[in-house]
Amino acid sequence: MLVRDGRIVADPWTLVEEEPARPGLIAPFDAWKRSPEGAGAWVDGDRAVEELVPEILEAPVVAVRFAAFADGRGLTLGALLRGRYGFRGELRAFGDVLADLTEYMHRSGFNAFVLPDRRQAEVAIACMARMSDHYQGSVREPLPAFRRVALGP
């Protein structure tokens, strides 16, 4: 079940493990690089961003696989792709995506999340809206609270 930009939506893409990239497919990055036309790319969360840029910035969708929900490398990869390298397409999290952790992903630049079912998709949407603000800056809100909010004592 896909949540994109805060809503449950039908997924126009099909993610494939091996096959060569074709329009409408999200293919492994190396396959995508050979025939990027109309296709998206996926990478593992531990992939070095330096091996992906600048080519990957042209993909309409980049999907990052979280091998384990508690593996935070995908967060840094997302933050670098979106923040440092200015990726503008859909940044999608898939794999072991825990609804409660989508908020971290969202703040690190992801805007799409593949959840196991509708219920978890709804929980994820709620989780992303639960905390009204945060201390430090992020890709989503680059300014830390101390630069935005009159904090007072």
Add this chain to the structure above:
Amino acid sequence: MYQYSAFDQRFVEERVEQYRDQTRRFLSGELSDDAFQQLRLRNGLYIQRLAPMLRIAVPYGLLSATQLRAIAAITRDYDRGYGHLSTRQNVQINWPELTDVPDILERLAEVQMHCIQTSGSCIRNVTTDQFAGVAEDEIVDARPYCEIIRQWSTYHPEFDWLPRKFKIAVNGAESDRAATHVHDIGIRVRRGDDGAPLFDFLVGGGLGRTPVIGSLIREGLPEEHLLSYLEAILRVYNRYGRRDNKYKARIKILVRAMTPETFRERVDAEWAHLKDGPSTLPATEVRRIRACFAPPAYEDLADQPALLARQRLQDPAFNTWMRHNVAPHKRAGYAVVTLSTKATGVPPGDVTDEQMDAVADWSERFGFGEVRISHEQNLVLPDVPQRDLRTLFDLAREAMLGQANAGLLTDMICCPGGDFCALANAKSIPVAEAIQRRFDDYDYLHDLGPLDINISGCMNACGHHHVGHIGILGVDKRGEEFYQISVGGNQAEDASLGRILGPSFGRAEVPDVVEKILDVYLERRFEGEAFLHTVRRIGIEPFKERVYSAENGRPRSSTQAVTRLSARDTQPRAARSARAG
């Protein structure tokens, strides 16, 4: 001390509601054990051998009287009327019901407290010198920087799911009372020629099964770059730290594998992108936080040498307490008092609700309502007028908090060990108690002088045994508990790791071995030479020889000691000890 802004208050309240929802979804079967485990850990809740344990964050060990009373009340209402001071300056409670935890968190939020990030693979409670703000040898008050780091590290979008736990300590005094050499990041604050604070970064120190002294990777960083530089370190660690083996996942392993030089280059390359970015600390923000730590309304008092000399002469007990538990204050007429939790027969760091209430009262009567927790698991009253020391001593003694042993042998650091901790190989509290019983002769103790004995029940080293002057480590040998002894460790500014003497000993032998080590010291020391310095001068050989010598046989295995220990193990108090983890 720091007062929550409306922003802080809303944050912790929303976090409580978030956790309440997570607990509800776990109980309804919607969240798996694995998922809920990680979520509860980030709210300080462990589930171990016998029951849950909730670790309450005490940011940099600083508490108000109100907060301490709230903890006391929580231990009464939800627990068994006592808490445990941890070596990371936090408070642990031992028997909360899983279903009560959201309510406990709500009670904590009412007094500006929480359990956020007190466990799990994330940035933990930032620690500092328990005398910060009042120490005579202070260069820069580290507390405002700790608070700035606390806010920055709370619920960080990128660094809450690290390879392993991550501990930061900040020290701003001449003496290093924050153990900065053995933290994932140790920060030392000093002043530049123009008086502006400068930050030195030690990275990759740590204890556990691979003890390492941290490497200095950056000197003299100006204040405005504090957070962006921390971000650079954390980002390098999050990307490259090992995740395939939890025993090799701490940053110390990464720094060692990369070499400190390469690690520094990676950090610098990352920092080049972050430097002068949005995380740059404006002077106005530092001023805002620093204002919360402004000195309290001290009276204009004079030092009281004559009064104290008279009182000390009248009562030798008061005299020794003054010598060991009372430290100089930077204001004339005041003193800093350490209330030792290390009474014989009580697990080190355990404090009852009545004791907490009493300390809260004293902090108001003899100070400004502020209490500290030290990483030696003691309580500190930071602003006691010298004229009141005698009265405080009497009250403390009556409450079993007046042991005159701060910094001495019986003031041991000790993890909860195998009585409770699921990780432990061996018990640690009964060992501490056996040593306390063996050495309860105060004259002997005071003659020995400063001596840190640190005890860990396993190589995860929660009792910091590597940096004990004498370190004791519980090991498991074919299902039996044994103890490995090391000497020469030190946690202060000239930090060093202890060296293991040799094969391990049975539990009942440990007090004898300690006694032999001390005999060697007493025979070989120069006048006024501390234990650590004697070890450094003569090496470990003489100690080794004595504890393993054939002439003395293996240390006598006293049947009496065994009996006493077994009896002790069945006492309820032993079963009430906390866990670390």
